[in-house]
Amino acid sequence: MQFNSRYSLLPSKLYHHQQPLPLKGAKAGHFNTALAEQLQWSEADKQSWVDICSGQKTFAEFPPLAMVYAGHQFGQWAGQLGDGRGLLIAQILDQKQQTIDLHLKGAGSTPYSRMGDGRAVLRSVIREYLAGHALNALGVPSSNAVGFTSSTQGVQREKLELGAMMLRTSDCHIRLGHFEWINQYQSDLLADFTQKCLEWHYPECLLAEQPILAFATQVVQRTAVMIAKWQLVGFAHGVMNTDNLNITGSTLDFGPYGFMERFRPNWINNHSDYQGRYTYQQQPSIGHWNLWTWLNNLIPLCPQDYDKEQWKQDLATCLEHYEPTFLEHYKLGLSQKMGLPHFHTDSFDCAMAFLRILQTEQLDYTQSFIRLQNKQYEIIKDDCLDRRQFESFLAQYEQIRANQDTAELDAAMQQANPVYILRNHMAQKAIERAERNDFSEVDRLFNLLSQPFTQQPDLENAEDLAPLANDAPEVMVSCSS
Ligand code: AMP
Numbered sequence: 001m002q003f004n005s006r007y008s009l010l011p012s013k014l015y016h017h018q019q020p021l022p023l024k025g026a027k028a029g030h031f032n033t034a035l036a037e038q039l040q041w042s043e044a045d046k047q048s049w050v051d052i053c054s055g056q057k058t059f060a061e062f063p064p065l066a067m068v069y070a071g072h073q074f075g076q077w078a079g080q081l082g083d084g085r086g087l088l089i090a091q092i093l094d095q096k097q098q099t100i101d102l103h104l105k106g107a108g109s110t111p112y113s114r115m116g117d118g119r120a121v122l123r124s125v126i127r128e129y130l131a132g133h134a135l136n137a138l139g140v141p142s143s144n145a146v147g148f149t150s151s152t153q154g155v156q157r158e159k160l161e162l163g164a165m166m167l168r169t170s171d172c173h174i175r176l177g178h179f180e181w182i183n184q185y186q187s188d189l190l191a192d193f194t195q196k197c198l199e200w201h202y203p204e205c206l207l208a209e210q211p212i213l214a215f216a217t218q219v220v221q222r223t224a225v226m227i228a229k230w231q232l233v234g235f236a237h238g239v240m241n242t243d244n245l246n247i248t249g250s251t252l253d254f255g256p257y258g259f260m261e262r263f264r265p266n267w268i269n270n271h272s273d274y275q276g277r278y279t280y281q282q283q284p285s286i287g288h289w290n291l292w293t294w295l296n297n298l299i300p301l302c303p304q305d306y307d308k309e310q311w312k313q314d315l316a317t318c319l320e321h322y323e324p325t326f327l328e329h330y331k332l333g334l335s336q337k338m339g340l341p342h343f344h345t346d347s348f349d350c351a352m353a354f355l356r357i358l359q360t361e362q363l364d365y366t367q368s369f370i371r372l373q374n375k376q377y378e379i380i381k382d383d384c385l386d387r388r389q390f391e392s393f394l395a396q397y398e399q400i401r402a403n404q405d406t407a408e409l410d411a412a413m414q415q416a417n418p419v420y421i422l423r424n425h426m427a428q429k430a431i432e433r434a435e436r437n438d439f440s441e442v443d444r445l446f447n448l449l450s451q452p453f454t455q456q457p458d459l460e461n462a463e464d465l466a467p468l469a470n471d472a473p474e475v476m477v478s479c480s481s
């Protein structure tokens with residue numbers, strides 16, 4: 001590994017140094033060899049991946065640390081949070097010379113653990129491991145993980161579960177909530193911290209007339225792009241708290257997320273989300289709310305020669321980029337999924353008509369797009385109670401596609417419509433086997449989800465392609481992790 005240990009150069013109030021506390025009986029779970037390669041892990045590093053991913057081996061080049069941050073959880077100010085069960089154990093250069101953080105989750109309690117035990121359970125580690133991998137393979141900005149380990153140590157949740165650790169990778173672990181903590185509790189650090197964020201993550205903004213406004217605009221836009229991509233693949237994050245979004249337009253911490261199966265925009269995947277704040281359809285507006293909350297923390301950074309009211313106005317203007325950026329990416333992506341020309345004035349209407357059918361007929365979001373792509377119109381129609389509604393959609397659809405370069409449109413569809421998503425019941429089966437010490441299903445899903453756009457008959461199971469039957473008990477996911 002090549003180290004670039006920069007976070008530990010920040011003022012010490014922003015973190016706490018400590019070593020991981022290994023679990024009893026650590027053992028291999030899964031290792032992402034291709035990612036280790038990208039991260040320039042040496043043969044020796046790869047050989048000792050179980051020790052690294054279980055907190056038994058750390059690096060002299062980087063003293064492990066828990067970061068402090070704050071956040072708004074479910075819309076409420078939660079005060080100080082911080083890494084309560086994870087440690088930044090290294091910052092290394094990947095093959096593209098980009099700095100990547102290695103964060104070991106489940107590594108024991110820290111000064112920021114509050115009432116928690118500092119641990120993560122195998123169930124939640126596998127869910128987060130597969131989510132990051134699936135999103136990356138789908139081209140959605142996301143943290144990832146290079147490996148995870150299980151153990152023989154019991155960790156109490158609703159029931160006794162197995163403790164586990166995961167080595168998360170991300171281009172950044174600075175959350176929106178970092179700014180909230182600094183602004184609230186240590187505002188003298190705000191200017192220098194922001195400067196570091198620009199240098200590390202947005203160096204091009206340093207050249208702008210107003211670097212902080214340029215930075216704010218970039219964060220707004222990148223977040224909007226990520227959420228547009230979530231909507232397109234049917235991903236519901238489940239806990240869009242400000243401490244789970246980072247400043248590079250990506251996310252940390254996947255717990256009670258879900259890839260939507262039947263198209264239900266107001267579906268609540270997270271059973272701890274009693275009010276449905278984080279449903280699929282709410283995500284774009286919650287992203288806006290989070291960014292608005294975050295931008296308020298930049299108000300004290302008003303340059304000396306700048307009018308304070310004007311500064312507030314200008315920060316608000318940064319947020320105005322959110323909606324158009326979101327819509328641009330969402331509409332473009334949706335027309336690709338539909339195989340419709342983006343420039344055609346009726347394409348968006350036609351896509352909405354398709355989504356309305358999926359919603360009223362409760363059809364599977366992912367499979368319906370694949371059927372559209374495969375021109376299996378009769379199969380979709382047969383699943384509809386209101387067949388006329390589908391026929392009228394199809395007439396409009398074929399009319400728009402007439403006289404277009406359909407080969408090009410069809411090729412775009414294949415890049416935009418995954419065959420495989422990580423359905424909750426798929427993850428659940430892999431978890432249940434792993435809890436019995438069999439990681440083969442994790443491995444199968446890992447491989448399947450590596451190429452989500454390509455049909456893989458040798459790897460797939462019939463259940464991978466369909467939602468659970470309507471009368472089958474739903475897999476319950478909650479914040480418990
Ligand atoms: P999360 O829901 O994973 O985003 O966590 C929210 C906050 O709670 C973060 O500060 C976590 O570090 C902390 N946290 C969650 N679970 C635990 C745990 N078992 N022990 C200590 N801290 C935890």
Ligand code: MG
Binds near residue numbers: 252
């Ligand atoms: Mg979190």
